[in-house]
Amino acid sequence: MDTLTAIRERRSVKHYDPHHTMSEAEINALLELALLSPTSFNMQNWRFVVVTDPAQKDALRAVAWNQAQVSEASITVLLCADLNAHEDAGRYWVNAPQPVQDMLVPMVAPFYENNPQLQRDEAMRSIGIAAQTLMLAAKSMGYDSCPMIGFDPVKVAEIIGLPENHIIGMMLTIGKPMKAANVRGGQLPYEDVVFRDKFPG
């Protein structure tokens, strides 16, 4: 599907065919695309937990306001991040020319260390970018999606075994749509959110 069409037609869909299964090849193709999303300093700080096990999906649904899409979607993905991804930066640049490595790699840890707010900002930023990659790729592959923050993060962390110093940024359901989304709720006027050169005084 054309990119601009995918952007226009992507909508948050909450009703999925619970009998549809995504093949392993489809799941891998989708996640491989997510891994091409950009991250600051190429830190690849995201971590993806792809839930297909029905019992695990039911457990997640129970701590996500019982929203049906969590168990009825083909996959429910937890988009997480490693807050300490800046600590081992060498591996993000192994294919770069040595002078680039020598310049970039030592910059990464000092940029983030002792700055937990920046580490968390980076987690959310990377997760947001990768989430849209997944949503648009899914749309192009004939699937719909629903990004969600309506869940108990402490209980989800227990269910997925979230490691220390990791954070959950989003739950994303992906599956075959059973019912189209409603019309868009209410788009803000362009001139209220897009400005030229600076904010109006």
Add this chain to the structure above:
Amino acid sequence: MDTLTAIRERRSVKHYDPHHTMSEAEINALLELALLSPTSFNMQNWRFVVVTDPAQKDALRAVAWNQAQVSEASITVLLCADLNAHEDAGRYWVNAPQPVQDMLVPMVAPFYENNPQLQRDEAMRSIGIAAQTLMLAAKSMGYDSCPMIGFDPVKVAEIIGLPENHIIGMMLTIGKPMKAANVRGGQLPYEDVVFRDKFPG
């Protein structure tokens, strides 16, 4: 351009044709697409400052480690967010059926108020999603892009007149590429970042 191709071929490009101008129609089309990005509760908390004025671009470059792409790209976009977007939720749902409005709208403010960390998380998450919309749409329209966090946020805020209770999440350059990106720096193995059902114990 096909979505999956755009995802695969999007790379961070730092060398742009400084003489290329994006038409107003192209700029508007690109930003209109960004406005179709999903946000939690449809809050549309992002605000976009599209910088085309050469003097304004030079000023930004001076506070962004003098990186050439900031002034040489056709547009440099500041992706910002209104941290108080949750306060006036009615306008995000004006087209929804009344029962939906009656249920959803009163949920929004209590979900965020008195929780500045969640407001900030939401800003970064929305900005990340919209940033990838812009990067993939730009790629499909024959442009390249470079997402950046290497700038002095206090000085950029002064230059663009950032209102109170707003935050800058990213600088994004978009223009005609003069030189392709280098090979990818070093992709982490799939099995290090994608897990099934839960994190490995």
